[in-house]
Amino acid sequence: MPTIKDVAKYAGLSRTTVSRVINDQPYVSDEKRQCVLKAMEELGYVPNSSARRLRSQKTETLAVLLPRITNPFFSHLIEAMEIKASQWGYQVIICQTHESEQKEQDYLELLRTKQVDGVIMTAVHNDWEVIESYRECGPIVVCNENIEEAQVPFIYVNQEEAAYDATMHLIQQGCKNISFLSGDDDSNVSAYRRSGFLKALQESSLPFLPNASYANAIDVNSGREIFRELRRLNHPIDGVFTGSDEVAAGMIYEAIKEGVRVPEDMSIIGFDNQSISMLMSPSITTVEQPVQDMGEKCVEVLIDQIEHKHRSVREDHVFEHELKVRNSTFQEIALVNS
Structure with a gap:
């Protein structure tokens, strides 16, 4: 395996000059730089990346x-x-x-x-x-x-604005009793989304339903389980802000099993515009982030x-x-x- 010494000898230059070229340092003429690069190519010399990182402390x-x-x-x-x-x-x-x-x-x-x-x-x-x-x-x-x-x-x-827009969409479609689902309830993302959700309810004079608010809703199984719990409530839930396309998909899957029509009986919104949102039937209304x-x-x-x-x-x-x-x-x- 060729070494930096071999490159220097082949190019007719000092090892210091070769080292400067390898490490892309200044004070090397274009002519010498091209000479070193040519020697490296013809000898098949590959610089030691670990050594370069150590020297640069990166x-x-x-x-x-x-x-x-x-x-x-x-x-x-x-x-x-x-x-x-x-x-x-x-x-x-x-x-x-x-x-x-x-x-x-x-x-x-x-x-x-x-x-x-x-x-x-x-x-x-x-x-x-x-x-x-x-x-x-x-x-x-x-x-x-x-x-x-x-x-x-x-x-x-802006998670607050995104949640507000999604919730207002549910309200504009006629939803009166809306459930709020979030992931990690202690996260800033969940806090901002809850704020936007509540803002939309307050502006529309709709009640917040604490018993229809769930945290740790993160996947399809969460959606299925929460859907079953919502169905056991005394008042019918006609809209759900899920905060996740996976959760929304789980809810729709369970709704179909139980004969609940989406969106006629319950309107569901996801978040992130994942592939699953377009593959479900019905397809999922969702908030897209770039x-x-x-x-x-x-x-x-x-x-x-x-x-x-x-x-x-x-x-x-x-x-x-x-x-x-x-x-x-x-x-x-x-x-x-x-």
Whole structure:
């Protein structure tokens, strides 16, 4: 296997000059640079990437913390991040927290021990005071959350507005008794969505139904189970904000089993515009987030901080959501009645 000494001899230059070319350092003429590159190609010399990283004190690795990879929203987000990172010469490691505060801290230690150059957090489970202590160790970018007191870049959709628009759509289709479903009830995302949901109810003089509000609704099975519980309530629920296309799909599946018509008897809205929302029958009305654009922006912002070695400051990159109206809501009936 050829060495840097072999390249220097073949090119007729010093090892110092060859090293500068390999590490893309200045003070090398174009003529010498081309000479070294030609020698490397003809000898089949491949630089030792581990050694280069050690010299530059960079790992060229990003850590992405997420609750669970099985959620299609996060898997699509990760895919966008990985593709974008590879274009910049970085690799991505996936760190599933399973919503554990301790696991989140364990993965943040990768930043303190210099095993990664930066961290993207797609959810935050610890108090921000805990996260703040890691900022001295390297750059942190937060995606899909908005924590007002934090001084780092944030990439997100306005969850309060998105939930408000979805709930108003249910109300405009004639829904009077609306159920609210959320994932992690302690998360900022759930809090903002609840705020938007309540705002829509208050503006429409509709009651909030505590016994029809559920947390930890995260997948198809959650949707099926909650649907059965809603059916046992004394008053009929005619609208559901699920916060997840998986949950909405589970509810629709169970509704069909029990002979409940969607949307005639119950209107259901999902979130994220996952593939399952278009495959269900009826298709699911849902809130779309620009997942790819958000993922790419996270990587761009993080690598910019790594490459230019500047400290994180508060930046808000807010992306627009879009309500995708499909057959799981009362749209056709409303149009006829209007």
